[in-house]
Amino acid sequence: MQAIKMKKQAIEWLEIGPLEAIPKQGARVIIVPEGNIAVFRTVDDEVFALRDRCPHKGGQLSQGIVHGKKVACPMHDWKINLDTGVAVAPDEGCAASFPVRVEGGKVFLSLTPGDGCPGDHV
Amino acid sequence: MKEKLVLVGNGMAGMRAIEELLALAPDMYDITVFGAEPYGNYNRILLSPVLAGEKGIQDIMLNEESWYAEHGITLHLGKEVTRIDRKRKQVMASDGTTAQYDRLLLATGSNPFIIPVPGHTLPGVIAFRDIHDVDTMLAAAKEHRHAVVIGGGLLGLEAANGLHKRGMKVTVVHLVDTLMERQLDSVAGKMLQKSLEERGIEFLTGASTKEIIGKNRVQGVVFQDGREISADLVVMAVGIRPNIKLAKESGIHCERGVVVSDTMQTYDPSVYAVGECVQHRGEVYGLVAPLFEQAKVCANHLAELGYARYVASLTSTKLKVTGIDLFSAGDFTGDAGTEDIVFRDASRGVYKKLVIKDKNIQGAIAYGDTIDGSWYLQLMRDKTDISSIRDHLLFGQAHVGDSGHGGSSAVMAMSDNAEICGCNGVCKGTIVKAITEKKLFTLEEVRAHTKASSSCGSCTGLVESLLSSILGGDYSSSPAKKPMCGCTEHPHDEVRVAIREKQLKTIPALMRALEWKTPDGCNKCRPALNFYLLCAWPGEYIDDNQSRFINERVHANIQKDGTYSVIPRIWGGDTTPKQLKAIAEIAEKYDVPTVHITGGQRIDLLGLKKETLPAIWGDLAAAGFVSGHAYGKALRTVKTCVGSQWCRFGTQDSTAMGIQLEKMSWGAWMPHKFKIGVSGCPRNCAEATIKDFGVVAVDSGWELHVGGNGGVKVRATDFLCHVKTTDEVQDYCAAFIQFYRENAWYLERTAPWIERVGLDYIKQHIVEDAAGRKQLAERFYFSQTFAQVDPWAARADGVDAHEYVPLKRVG
Ligand code: SRM
Ligand SMILES: Cc1cc2nc3c(=O)[nH]c(=O)nc-3n(C[C@H](O)[C@H](O)[C@H](O)COP(=O)(O)OP(=O)(O)OC[C@H]3O[C@@H](n4cnc5c(N)ncnc54)[C@H](O)[C@@H]3O)c2cc1C
Ligand code: SF4
Ligand code: FES
Numbered sequence: 059m060q061a062i063k064m065k066k067q068a069i070e071w072l073e074i075g076p077l078e079a080i081p082k083q084g085a086r087v088i089i090v091p092e093g094n095i096a097v098f099r100t101v102d103d104e105v106f107a108l109r110d111r112c113p114h115k116g117g118q119l120s121q122g123i124v125h126g127k128k129v130a131c132p133m134h135d136w137k138i139n140l141d142t143g144v145a146v147a148p149d150e151g152c153a154a155s156f157p158v159r160v161e162g163g164k165v166f167l168s169l170t171p172g173d174g175c176p177g178d179h180v
Numbered sequence: 181m182k183e184k185l186v187l188v189g190n191g192m193a194g195m196r197a198i199e200e201l202l203a204l205a206p207d208m209y210d211i212t213v214f215g216a217e218p219y220g221n222y223n224r225i226l227l228s229p230v231l232a233g234e235k236g237i238q239d240i241m242l243n244e245e246s247w248y249a250e251h252g253i254t255l256h257l258g259k260e261v262t263r264i265d266r267k268r269k270q271v272m273a274s275d276g277t278t279a280q281y282d283r284l285l286l287a288t289g290s291n292p293f294i295i296p297v298p299g300h301t302l303p304g305v306i307a308f309r310d311i312h313d314v315d316t317m318l319a320a321a322k323e324h325r326h327a328v329v330i331g332g333g334l335l336g337l338e339a340a341n342g343l344h345k346r347g348m349k350v351t352v353v354h355l356v357d358t359l360m361e362r363q364l365d366s367v368a369g370k371m372l373q374k375s376l377e378e379r380g381i382e383f384l385t386g387a388s389t390k391e392i393i394g395k396n397r398v399q400g401v402v403f404q405d406g407r408e409i410s411a412d413l414v415v416m417a418v419g420i421r422p423n424i425k426l427a428k429e430s431g432i433h434c435e436r437g438v439v440v441s442d443t444m445q446t447y448d449p450s451v452y453a454v455g456e457c458v459q460h461r462g463e464v465y466g467l468v469a470p471l472f473e474q475a476k477v478c479a480n481h482l483a484e485l486g487y488a489r490y491v492a493s494l495t496s497t498k499l500k501v502t503g504i505d506l507f508s509a510g511d512f513t514g515d516a517g518t519e520d521i522v523f524r525d526a527s528r529g530v531y532k533k534l535v536i537k538d539k540n541i542q543g544a545i546a547y548g549d550t551i552d553g554s555w556y557l558q559l560m561r562d563k564t565d566i567s568s569i570r571d572h573l574l575f576g577q578a579h580v581g582d583s584g585h586g587g588s589s590a591v592m593a594m595s596d597n598a599e600i601c602g603c604n605g606v607c608k609g610t611i612v613k614a615i616t617e618k619k620l621f622t623l624e625e626v627r628a629h630t631k632a633s634s635s636c637g638s639c640t641g642l643v644e645s646l647l648s649s650i651l652g653g654d655y656s657s658s659p660a661k662k663p664m665c666g667c668t669e670h671p672h673d674e675v676r677v678a679i680r681e682k683q684l685k686t687i688p689a690l691m692r693a694l695e696w697k698t699p700d701g702c703n704k705c706r707p708a709l710n711f712y713l714l715c716a717w718p719g720e721y722i723d724d725n726q727s728r729f730i731n732e733r734v735h736a737n738i739q740k741d742g743t744y745s746v747i748p749r750i751w752g753g754d755t756t757p758k759q760l761k762a763i764a765e766i767a768e769k770y771d772v773p774t775v776h777i778t779g780g781q782r783i784d785l786l787g788l789k790k791e792t793l794p795a796i797w798g799d800l801a802a803a804g805f806v807s808g809h810a811y812g813k814a815l816r817t818v819k820t821c822v823g824s825q826w827c828r829f830g831t832q833d834s835t836a837m838g839i840q841l842e843k844m845s846w847g848a849w850m851p852h853k854f855k856i857g858v859s860g861c862p863r864n865c866a867e868a869t870i871k872d873f874g875v876v877a878v879d880s881g882w883e884l885h886v887g888g889n890g891g892v893k894v895r896a897t898d899f900l901c902h903v904k905t906t907d908e909v910q911d912y913c914a915a916f917i918q919f920y921r922e923n924a925w926y927l928e929r930t931a932p933w934i935e936r937v938g939l940d941y942i943k944q945h946i947v948e949d950a951a952g953r954k955q956l957a958e959r960f961y962f963s964q965t966f967a968q969v970d971p972w973a974a975r976a977d978g979v980d981a982h983e984y985v986p987l988k989r990v991g
Contacts, residue, residue: 074988083700083726086987097987101700118742121730123703130703132730132738134631148629169990 069157071166077103080165085120085129090169095156096120097167098140100127106140107158107167109175113138113151143175182210185482186271186281188261188426190215192224193455193471194287195243200479202251204695208483211253212279214271216260217310220245224310225468228501231314231342254279264430266448283450283482286427286438290420290456290466295330299392305414308339317413321346324412328352328401330389332359334499336417337376341501343415344381351382351409353389353401363497363508367524368531368547375504375529384409422457422464437464442489444478454478460490467495476669485693487678496557505546507553510560511535512543523574532574539565539938541573551645552576565938576645600646601632601639611646623647624666665704667696672708672925679716687713687724703729708926711813714849715921718963725980731811734983735971736793744793745786747810748800749846752820752838752858753781762803770796780817780855782808790984798976806846806970813927815917816855818842819867823860823877832877834860837906841875841913847968848917848960851924851933856913857888869897872920872930873913878902882909886916886942889931898939901947915946915953918960 080086080099087110088095096110096119104127110120117133128137128146137146143155154171185201187194190213198211215221219241226240248255259273264284272278292307294300306316320327321343329340332354344350352359358369359376373383384407391402392414400410422437433439433447437459444452444460454474456466465471470493480488496509514520514535523532530548534541534556540563544556555576559566566573596609614620614629626643627633633640663669670678675694684690687709691701701709706727713721731737736744750759763783767775773787788796797807809816820838824830838858845856857868858875867890868874874885874897881904885897900916903909919942924933934942945952975984 072990079982079987081726081982086982089986089989091991094986115740118738121738121742123706123729124726125700125702125706126698133740135703 069168069170071159071168074165074167077105077160077163077165080105083124085122085124087118087120088167092169094118094120095167095169097158097165098124098129100124100140103160104140105158105160105165107156108138108140108143109154109156109171111153112136113145113153114149119153182208183282184280185209185211185283185285186279187211187213187285187287188271189285189287189289189455189457190217190221190255190257191287191289191455192221192242192468193289193475194285195221196472197285197287197454197475197478197482198253199243200476201482204479204483204485209283211251212256212281213248213253214256214259214261214273214277214279216258217312218258219311220247220255220257222311227308227311227314228338228342231308231317231339232345233342237311261426264426264432264451266430266432266451269450281450283452285478285482286432286446286451286453286457287455288423288426288457290422292416293419293421294416295389295418297389297391299394299398300416302392302394302398303396304394304398304412305392305416308335308415308417309420317343317415318346320413321348325349326351326409326411327413327415328409328411329415329417330401331417331419332383332385333362333417333419334360334497336415337372337499338501339415339417340381341376341379343413344379348413349382351384351411352376353384353387353403355386355388357385359383359385360499360508363512364506364545364547365512365533368506368508368533368545371529371531371547372499372504372506376501420456420466422459424457427453427457435459442477442491443481443486444474444490445481452478452482461492463492465493465495467497469493470495485695487681488674494557494561496553505548505550507546507550507556508544509553509557510541510543512545514543518542521570521574534573536566536570539567539940541566555644562936563938565935568935600642601630606630606632608646611643615647621647664708665702667698667701667705668694670694675709676712676716676922679712685713685717685721687727701727707732711849711851711926715963718959719966732813734790734793734980735807735811735975736788736790737811739786741787742790743787744790745784745810746788746793746796746800747778747780747782747784747808748805749808749842750782751842752818752835754820754835754839759803759805762800762805766796766799766803769799778810778817780810781819782810782817784810791986794975794978794981794984797972801970801973801976805972807972809846813850813852814854815842815845815848815850816853818845818856818858819871820858821860821865823858827860829863830860830877831879832860832882834858834866834875834877837875837877837882837909838866840906840910841873844910844914844961844964845917847970848921848964849967850917850921851926852929854917854920854930870894871897873916875909875913881905884909884912887930887934887939889929893931895931895935898934900939900943911953911957912946914960915956916942918956918963919945921960922956 082099083101085096085098094110096108098106108119110118112119112131114136117131119129119131121132122129127140130137136149143153145151152175154175156171157168159166221243223240223242226235229235256277259275259277261271261273263272269281270278292309306313327343327348327350329336329352332352340350340352358366359373387403390404392398393400398411398414400408402408424434424438427438428434438446438453438457439459440446440453444454446453455471473493474490477488477490499506512535518535518537521534533545535543541560546553598608600606600608611630611632618629620626633643662671664672678694682693684693710724710727725733736746738744770792772785776784778784818838818841820835823834824832841856855871856873857866857871859866859868860877862876864876868876869885870888870890874888876883883902884900886900888897889895920930
């Protein structure tokens with residue numbers, strides 16, 4: 059991965075496994091000391107990564123039902139946008155989202171959250 | 181080359197059909213529309229407010245001419261179609277304009293009936309049907325003083341009210357004594373007349389018109405009994421006749437209206453018809469609600485989807501005279517077989533009457549307080565068995581104890597901090613605030629914004645009452661059909677019919693065939709569809725794990741901290757030291773934080789890490805346990821008592837009976853969870869009478885009970901029947917379960933299901949129809965041959981392994 063050795067701001071991509079390892083309309087969990095990350099795969103093979111913690115009461119988003127570009131939290135049914143990590147209105151809050159990319163059937167993840175969700179205290 | 185569709189009749193029903201069609205199949209047809217009136221399509225209903233000066237013509241336009249252009253529709257305004265050449269498949273208008281069609285849609289509405297008394301053709305004698313009539317009335321109101329409205333029905337009274345507001349002196353002439361006698365009984369009719377008289381409208385009832393007099397313009401009306409009154413304007417509102425002239429002359433079979441089938445086709449299969457011109461199963465309709473349902477069905481077939489059916493509609497009426505609340509639905513006259521329940525509060529000017537036949541509401545009238553009109557209508561539509569709530573009915577939905585708030589004072593009277601939704605702790609004040617400030621109109625919106633009624637749903641009744649008391653008449657809690665969810669127009673039943681008729685066997689296929697609005701549904705519809713398909717095609721349908729709620733996807737209950745609980749099946753609640761030892765050892769081996777004796781006579785191991793589940797299940801399987809499905813919309817527990825084996829009162833071996841039933845039904849997926857109880861005598865220690873299927877042993881055999889529910893809203897079972905042998909108990913149970921699986925809506929437990937369809941309906945199929953019962957039972961046994969595979973053992977052997985391990989560990 060050429061991205062790895064570059065200037066300061068360079069994103070560090072971490073290979074987490076083949077795309078097939080994540081079920082369509084499903085998610086898998088990456089165990090991270092700072093807080094687990096859920097990696098989602100939509101029906102048309104888009105991949106997104108969010109902190110695996112619901113902005114409502116911390117439910118595990120990875121366990122929810124994935125539909126469209128959203129996941130429904132299994133605890134109290136908040137809907138979270140997979141691309142932004144922001145809760146679907148009228149609910150308010152967000153889960154930090156992490157850069158992901160798929161190359162040659164492999165999924166790469168960055169552990170540095172995008173700045174879309176300041177609330178993500180780790 | 182696109183097919184050509186021609187619509188004759190640019191009105192409310194026809195154009196609704198076109199709009200529905202465009203939504204389903206935007207570019208399937210070249211569409212041409214003929215309209216005799218010189219305007220685009222407008223909302224005829226609102227002519228009354230226009231006449232009363234509360235609205236302007238521009239406010240009531242539905243499709244401006246520009247709309248037709250934008251949608252590539254050829255529009256011929258002010259052109260009446262006078263001929264249909266069905267051989268050449270061509271229509272011709274009065275001015276010679278012609279158009280070819282592959283399919284033709286007739287929506288010619290109806291003509292107002294004009295009593296052919298002498299003088300009925302004089303200038304100043306008109307009907308109340310279209311914009312032209314309204315213009316005539318407004319003109320008359322400017323120059324003239326005296327208006328006579330012939331006919332005291334909905335239309336006549338709205339005309340009278342309008343003309344009165346425009347400053348005319350109005351007399352309403354009515355043949356019989358009761359106004360709106362087709363919608364109101366004499367009591368309500370009189371109350372209505374009184375309040376209209378207070379506004380200054382005069383009435384002449386029991387008067388039949390003999391002649392309209394006048395030289396070059398109407399000057400007065402003369403009656404059979406010799407009475408005479410002066411008039412410069414006479415509005416005839418004595419009824420309408422379906423406009424079938426064109427269809428008749430073209431040789432299309434007509435009776436009172438153009439006769440159509442359930443698919444809205446006339447006797448000529450390439451000619452469809454909708455609206456007031458139509459006669460369906462002997463009925464003609466004069467209100468928009470049923471016409472819009474017809475339009476939907478018609479569009480469904482024009483788009484060649486071909487599964488929708490039009491079934492006769494139940495209509496309701498509201499009088500659009502500002503300040504007068506009046507609701508009427510169904511047959512309120514009743515007969516020998518019916519009984520009335522009536523509520524009257526003269527001081528408040530409130531009158532309510534419900535006509536009950538057997539266990540259902542057959543007709544309803546509400547005057548002065550119509551908040552519960554839509555609720556009554558829904559109860560009628562769903563044929564809800566109201567025996568249990570009949571004493572509260574007249575006091576309105578807010579009083580019905582469907583929420584543990586039962587019997588409490590009317591919802592508006594509750595204090596702002598009264599908790600409405602127990603699940604989400606939402607108080608009345610919060611809901612009212614949301615409705616008013618955020619301008620919410622529907623239950624769905626309130627759910628989204630406040631979460632009230634979004635969980636167990638038991639406070640729905642209260643929330644709906646709040647909506648209707650705040651929004652008044654505009655709010656209707658009872659659309660003709662309630663769609664499954666936001667992803668589709670189709671209600672549950674329609675989807676299940678389509679699954680069978682169109683042989684739909686996967687979720688994507690179903691969503692394509694039924695035009696789902698979202699790419700892959702949502703977490704409301706997908707689990708439902710997954711169950712419906714599973715139930716329809718046993719052994720054939722491949723279960724879609726991603727459409728199951730987490731508990732069912734991983735076969736354990738997720739807990740608030742993300743750990744899981746495991747409840748092995750303990751057949752009939754009977755266990756052995758060996759089993760208990762096994763569980764004890766397993767609990768120790770995995771140091772399970774909590775071991776709990778459940779309310780279902782089983783043992784719950786709580787607080788387990790997801791990763792360890794398959795291993796535990798392996799050990800449990802080795803010790804002979806299978807999943808208890810405590811996590812599933814499935815057969816849960818079968819509670820039993822010790823019965824005749826030990827108990828001095830026991831009449832039969834209830835324990836063995838329970839075990840037999842559990843062995844038969846374990847593993848079955850259901851619309852909701854399903855619980856069984858078997859007691860050895862009427863003392864009923866197994867609480868069989870609050871179970872979905874309850875069995876109570878008696879000396880002479882077994883009593884079967886159905887539709888019980890503990891939990892949120894406790895409901896005791898209904899007695900189904902008495903049987904002699906254990907095998908009968910099993911077959912009745914199997915038949916009942918299968919009937920529930922095939923008919924209930926997803927997430928509808930047996931208790932609300934039976935309250936919706938009524939016990940008689942269940943009895944017909946399970947008790948009275950022996951052959952049907954046998955087939956139901958056989959269908960259940962067949963599907964069980966595929967269902968009774970222990971999901972735990974399978975996962976211990978590696979099935980769905982990815983569900984239980986993380987994809988990767990970092991640091
Ligand atoms: C474990 C248990 C409580 C206990 O420790 O005794 C239990 C635990 C739960 N019940 Fe229950 N119910 C348990 C017996 C009952 C009973 C009593 C019975 O079955 O005899 C009832 C009332 C009887 C009935 O269902 O009609 C009961 C009525 C409910 C309800 C309300 C159902 C209703 O129709 O109103 C819910 C909520 C729901 O299902 O939507 C519920 C939901 C739940 C859930 C699944 C909540 C959830 O979604 O996580 C709880 C899961 C905890 C867990 O992980 O184990 N539980 N629950 C009982 C397990 C029985 C078993 O062995 O399988
Ligand atoms: C004043 C008033 C108040 C009403 N209030 C209510 C109410 O509160 N609630 C309710 O549910 N209903 C109400 N209705 C009834 C409702 O408006 C009708 O049921 C509905 O409009 C019927 O729709 P339709 O398409 O069948 O007929 P229409 O809406 O009448 O459409 C038929 C159209 O076809 C045209 N047409 C006929 N023959 C030809 C031809 N040969 N060629 C070309 N065009 C032709 C006509 O000019 C007309 O424009 C009211 C009606 C009126 C008049
Ligand atoms: S009653 Fe049932 S649902 Fe409620 S907390 Fe107890 S176990 Fe959970
Ligand atoms: S924790 Fe996610 S909805 Fe409550």
